Amino acid sequence: AQRVTQPEKLLSVFKGAPVELKCNYSYSGSPELFWYVQYSRQRLQLLLRHISRESIKGFTADLNKGETSFHLKKPFAQEEDSAMYYCALRKISGGYNKLIFGAGTRLAVHP
């Protein structure tokens, strides 16, 4: 079964500290993974996807197929990074795609 696991509901760090938001997945095919961010009472926004291998707002994520992980990292957290972060896996179903989300991790960055 396809599944996305984010083991931490809350990650609390101080400004300037490194951040790693964990994401593990299970998928029988070739995975396509995303990170979405949701700031307080706002829409979900695409943060990054593994096929782009990009860095957005200082965040990076590397797909590790051996460990079936797609952890989100940032070397120095900022207060404005405080938000809900969702890891998501694209599943192709009947020729159409849908996102399977993890439960989300709330990142709280303290001054």
Added chain:
Amino acid sequence: DTAVSQTPKYLVTQMGNDKSIKCEQNLGHDTMYWYKQDSKKFLKIMFSYNNKELIINETVPNRFSPKSPDKAHLNLHINSLELGDSAVYFCASSSSSTGNTIYFGEGSWLTVV
């Protein structure tokens, strides 16, 4: 603004009522979705339409009925509302021609009292 927009943003209603949430996208996408975010912030897909046709229908009570009058609109009608329907409902859209990245609306906060 090019976006996915949904109305109303906030809705408080009594149990047993029928309500609708509307969604429109002007991104030219051919696929639209409804996702539900519960009180624990868990997100789950409810429905997906491609070119006005239902393609994904997860295990959702049949009190929930999506309607897509055209490619740019996907409305969600809910009959006989229950307390457990209280959630944030997100509309989203994507296009197979642009890599299928899914873009979300701002959400509709539904509270059933």
